[in-house]
Amino acid sequence: MRILLTGGSGDLGTLLTQExxxxxxxxxxxxxxxxKLEGADFIQGSILDREAVKKAMQGADCVxxxxxxxxxxxxQGKTPxxxxxxxxxxxFNVLQAAAEAGVKKFVFISSTSVDDPYSVYGHTxxxxxxxxxxxxxxxxMEIITLRPRAFIPSWNRAVYEDYAQWANWFMKGAVHVDDVKQAVVKSIDRLQGDEPLPEPAPVLTVDGAYEYTHDDLNDWDAEGPGSTFKKHYAEDYELAVSSGLDPARKPKVLDISLTRDVIGYAPVFSLKSLLAELREYGLQGPPAPFADRKQQQPAQRKHAP
Ligand SMILES: NC(=O)c1ccc[n+]([C@@H]2O[C@H](COP(=O)([O-])OP(=O)(O)OC[C@H]3O[C@@H](n4cnc5c(N)ncnc54)[C@H](O)[C@@H]3O)[C@@H](O)[C@H]2O)c1
Known part of the structure; x- marks a missing residue:
């Protein structure tokens, strides 16, 4: 099956291409x-160029x-x-080109930023x-809309100076880019299957995996700051504190039940995975899972999103 990615050279697109x-x-x-990777059929151009989009759409089974x-x-200075x-x-250009070319299967990457409907980004x-x-x-058209929460990977050195900065951000509640990739692949597979999509076309939240239970979250740190963290990750408590993480930080967890039901999404990366990476790689964090030296440049920003 031929799959057209728009923006396939970015963080998510690169991992998807690989997979x-x-x-x-x-x-x-x-x-x-x-x-960043070789092998895909690359059309260098803008989706604002309708002719280029039309050309890219040729032969596609799915977008x-x-x-x-x-x-x-x-x-970083982009204007409204x-x-x-x-x-x-x-x-619009991508949807219209798909419709004209008869491409029916479509995955749209939206964002949980829609929860902030009057922000510039959320509104778009x-x-x-x-x-x-x-x-x-x-x-x-059969369209699955995915709404991931923030997922910029830890190895993106244009955004995160080191793994601790990324980890501190992840602890607020987040999804790993690998799990977003999983959600996209499962969406493509769902579109390829025989079962029709539920009506109206599904809009699916994409969050990460958590060891914390509902009870943990409802009764957070009942036995003092950091006590819920210690209940699950006692052996990594000292490592977390010495790496600058805040064990008392309570994550905001999103409801992904519909995403599980419709595409069989099952996130894997959790705080446990993060602590395992911290143990293995230290503050440098794991390398990018592809050879892209550009990602290893020094950070230009000091604060994570
Ligand atoms: N990164 C996050 O935390 C996050 C969270 C929620 C949703 N999203 C959504 O996920 C998607 C991808 O995120 P990402 O982190 O991989 O982004 P990214 O910035 O790494 O990649 C985006 C790609 O789009 C390309 N692009 C920019 N202008 C273009 C144009 N005119 N024509 C064609 N390509 C163009 C860029 O060159 C880049 O390769 C976006 O739709 C974003 O809104 C991202």
Missing amino acids: LQARGDDVANIDMAPP VHIAAWHGIHEQ ADFHDLNVTGT KILGEEMCRAYAHRHG
Whole structure:
């Protein structure tokens, strides 16, 4: 099956390319930036260029629409007009080209930022989701919308100076990019299957895995700061504190029951996984799972999102 990724040269797109190619899919990628991996059919261009999108769509069986400016880009100087152009007009261009080419299977990467509907970013994703609903209805397209929470990977040194900074952010409640990749792959598989999608077209929250139970969260640190953490990760308590993590930090956990039901999503990466990586790799964290030296540049930002 030929899968067209928009924005396939970014963090999520690179991992997806790797995974889809490994299982034998034919991957195409339209992006302004060159890919970090070889092997995909790369169309260097912008999704704002309708002819380029049309060309990229040729022969596709499925589209994963990833390209967007997101939270981090707002902090890096992208304007509301930039956001509207890429996230709204760009999404329109990709949906319209898919409809014209008869490509029915479509995964849209939205964001939990829709919960902040009046923010520049959140609003553009709401408009994107709205367009997906219209195209599903008007053109009989099967569209799965995924709403991941933040997932910038720890090895992205343009954003995180070290693993501790990423880990501190992850402890607020987050999803690992590998689990977002899993959600996309499962969405593609669901679209390929025979069972029709539920109506209306599903919009699925993508969160990570947690060892904490409902009771833990409802009765957080009942026995003093850090006590809930100690209950699950006593052997890593000292390591966490000496690495600058706050064991008293309570994560916000999202409801992913619909995502489990519709695509069989089962997140894997949790705080336990994080502590195992911290033990194994220290503050440097694990390397990027592909050879991309650009990701190893020194940090330009001091504060995680
Ligand atoms: N990273 C997060 O924390 C996060 C959280 C929730 C949702 N999302 C969503 O996930 C998606 C991807 O996130 P990511 O972290 O992989 O982003 P990323 O910034 O790493 O990748 C985005 C890619 O889009 C490309 N792009 C930019 N303008 C383009 C254009 N005009 N035409 C074609 N390609 C263009 C960029 O070159 C880049 O390769 C986005 O839709 C984002 O809104 C991200």
